[in-house]
Amino acid sequence: xxxxxVNRVKEFRAKYNLTQGKLAEKVGVTRQxxxxxxxxxxxxxxxxxxxxxxxxxxxxxxxxxxxxxE
Numbered sequence: 001x002x003x004x005x006v007n008r009v010k011e012f013r014a015k016y017n018l019t020q021g022k023l024a025e026k027v028g029v030t031r032q033x034x035x036x037x038x039x040x041x042x043x044x045x046x047x048x049x050x051x052x053x054x055x056x057x058x059x060x061x062x063x064x065x066x067x068x069x070e
Contacts, residue, residue, distance in 0.1 A: 001068055001069070001070055002068070002069045002070075003066050003067070003068055003069075004040075004066070004067045004068075004069060005040075005043050005064060005065075005066060005067075006040075006064070006065050006066070006067045007037065007038070007040070007044075007063055007064050007065075008062070008063050008064075009023075009034070009037055009038050009052060009063060010038045012056045012058065012063060013034075013038075015056075016055075016056060018055075020034040020035060020038070021034075023052070023055065026051075026055050027048060027051040027052055027055060028051065029048065033048075044064075049063070049064055
């Protein structure tokens with residue numbers, strides 16, 4: 001069984017009308033990091049996940065969840 005991290009960063013970013021660049025600036029990473037995160041090819045550190053959750057004023061669990069696949 002494989003555990004994947006699913007995120008809703010793109011969804012929340014759209015809700016808050018933030019560009020990838022603006023979100024990246026707010027959380028202290030590059031725009032490319034946000035692009036990779038939204039594509040699912042980058043797993044954020046706990047600190048980055050916490051910073052993103054803080055920007056969106058949401059619990060981490062609302063943005064990042066685990067998904068089990070066989």
